[in-house]
Amino acid sequence: MSTEPRLIVVSNRLPLGDDPSGGLVVALEDALRSSGGVWVGFSGEVTDDPAPDLQDHPGAAFQRLSFDLTPQEHDEYYLGYSNSILWPLCHGRPNLMRIRPEYLDGYARVNQRIARMLLPVLRPDDRIWVQDYHLFPMAAELRALGVENPIGHFLHIPIPGPADCAALPNPAQLFDWLSHYDLLGFQAERDLGAFAESARQLADGDQVAPDRFRLSGRMVRTQVFPIGIDAAAFITEAADAPDSDRMRLLTGAKMMIGVDRLDYSKGIPQRFRAYQLLLEKIPDLHEKISFLQIAPPTRGEVEAYQDIREETEHLAGRINGQFATLNWTPIRFIHRPFPRPVLAGLYRQARIGLVTPLADGMNLVAKEYVAAQNPDDPGVLILSRFAGAAETMAEALIINPHDPHDLAVAMAQAMRMSQAERRDRHAALLKGVVDHDVAWWSRTYLEALTAR
Numbered sequence: 001m002s003t004e005p006r007l008i009v010v011s012n013r014l015p016l017g018d019d020p021s022g023g024l025v026v027a028l029e030d031a032l033r034s035s036g037g038v039w040v041g042f043s044g045e046v047t048d049d050p051a052p053d054l055q056d057h058p059g060a061a062f063q064r065l066s067f068d069l070t071p072q073e074h075d076e077y078y079l080g081y082s083n084s085i086l087w088p089l090c091h092g093r094p095n096l097m098r099i100r101p102e103y104l105d106g107y108a109r110v111n112q113r114i115a116r117m118l119l120p121v122l123r124p125d126d127r128i129w130v131q132d133y134h135l136f137p138m139a140a141e142l143r144a145l146g147v148e149n150p151i152g153h154f155l156h157i158p159i160p161g162p163a164d165c166a167a168l169p170n171p172a173q174l175f176d177w178l179s180h181y182d183l184l185g186f187q188a189e190r191d192l193g194a195f196a197e198s199a200r201q202l203a204d205g206d207q208v209a210p211d212r213f214r215l216s217g218r219m220v221r222t223q224v225f226p227i228g229i230d231a232a233a234f235i236t237e238a239a240d241a242p243d244s245d246r247m248r249l250l251t252g253a254k255m256m257i258g259v260d261r262l263d264y265s266k267g268i269p270q271r272f273r274a275y276q277l278l279l280e281k282i283p284d285l286h287e288k289i290s291f292l293q294i295a296p297p298t299r300g301e302v303e304a305y306q307d308i309r310e311e312t313e314h315l316a317g318r319i320n321g322q323f324a325t326l327n328w329t330p331i332r333f334i335h336r337p338f339p340r341p342v343l344a345g346l347y348r349q350a351r352i353g354l355v356t357p358l359a360d361g362m363n364l365v366a367k368e369y370v371a372a373q374n375p376d377d378p379g380v381l382i383l384s385r386f387a388g389a390a391e392t393m394a395e396a397l398i399i400n401p402h403d404p405h406d407l408a409v410a411m412a413q414a415m416r417m418s419q420a421e422r423r424d425r426h427a428a429l430l431k432g433v434v435d436h437d438v439a440w441w442s443r444t445y446l447e448a449l450t451a452r
């Protein structure tokens with residue numbers, strides 16, 4: 001029996017399915033299993049009559065407790081404040097924000113309701129680890145109920161600098177919420193810098209040490225913890241995937257792959273335009289390259305996501321119309337999810353992995369693509385400088401996703417890169433992915449939280 005204090009994770013999503021895909025799920029499972037912990041999150045049920053207490057979901061290696069949302073809460077807390085205000089803001093798109101006072105009210109109310117339901121579950125020596133932007137006020141709500149346990153927050157997405165943060169209706173409030181945590185974790189140095197500037201300029205924050213802030217009269221520690229993947233499992237999954245030659249036979253071309261939720265932050269239209277430019281400029285590549293973009297739907301009720309779908313489908317159609325031959329479809333756009341093992345096999349077959357977001361917390365697809373490669377004949381990762389991953393994956397081809405020429409040149413370079421260079425780059429990248437895997441991430445974070 002572990003003697004570690006129990007870990008309580010609170011996140012918007014609770015993993016309830018049999019196929020826990022997505023980096024966060026894989027990441028937190030690990031940390032919970034070892035401390036006999038509890039994960040609290042949204043059940044996925046939107047109902048007029050939510051249960052007054054957290055509901056138990058047996059069958060996992062840790063306890064899972066869920067809450068339901070009413071339709072109004074779902075609109076205001078999840079679709080509204082979280083995904084129509086904070087998400088676009090944190091991804092450098094304040095123009096896409098839809099600011100409504102009821103969104104903030106609903107967001108605050110849901111955080112308060114979760115805190116009240118969580119209270120009877122807590123023990124004095126628990127550590128509480130709150131995940132992501134849906135739950136910024138959680139520590140403030142728990143403190144108001146008298147909770148003195150260590151409470152940490154980890155932000156999976158970028159945090160904006162003062163110019164964008166100023167677009168919030170009440171920017172100082174965000175920093176006041178954050179001031180109730182013991183430890184704030186960020187994905188990248190870039191985020192820590194942006195947080196420091198915004199806290200100073202918009203909330204009178206005072207940086208008293210490199211990793212310490214005085215905010216709203218309280219001390220908060222800040223640190224960068226770049227999240228990783230379950231590297232060992234992914235390497236095995238990819239190596240065991242069905243033989244790669246099938247896809248090559250099917251297409252007769254080298255595959256370039258992108259796998260992203262269909263989100264405007266992922267830079268998918270920009271990527272398509274760069275590919276179009278590549279095919280215009282280098283006709284020799286026709287029939288030698290085939291681009292597979294998998295982009296499962298996400299947050300379809302929000303208008304900006306409907307727009308991105310239309311734009312992406314239109315561009316894919318145009319590229320195929322312009323370049324396809326009887327034997328070759330230049331681009332395949334698939335708007336649905338695939339199970340992890342299938343993706344692992346596809347990554348391994350792909351000569352190029354495209355990870356080109358306009359803004360991204362970390363981007364774990366970059367790490368999964370590297371882990372999936374055959375070390376003897378690996379593919380090439382093309383990575384946006386705006387993904388948090390770029391800070392630790394310098395051996396990728398680092399590009400500016402806004403510049404179609406830069407991206408098209410990288411695609412051409414990746415197509416003709418020698419095996420020796422591919423191996424060298426891959427070996428360096430793989431070492432980082434394996435050394436800083438998800439177990440390292442959660443261990444490092446929890447050690448820092450405990451050492452308060």
Ligand SMILES: O=P(O)(O)OC[C@H]1O[C@@H](O)[C@H](O)[C@@H](O)[C@@H]1O
Nearest residue numbers: 012013024132133156157298299
């Ligand atoms: O939960 P959603 O809205 O489907 O989005 C998927 C994930 O997107 C991620 O990038 C967020 O950081 C997560 O918190 C979120 O769960």
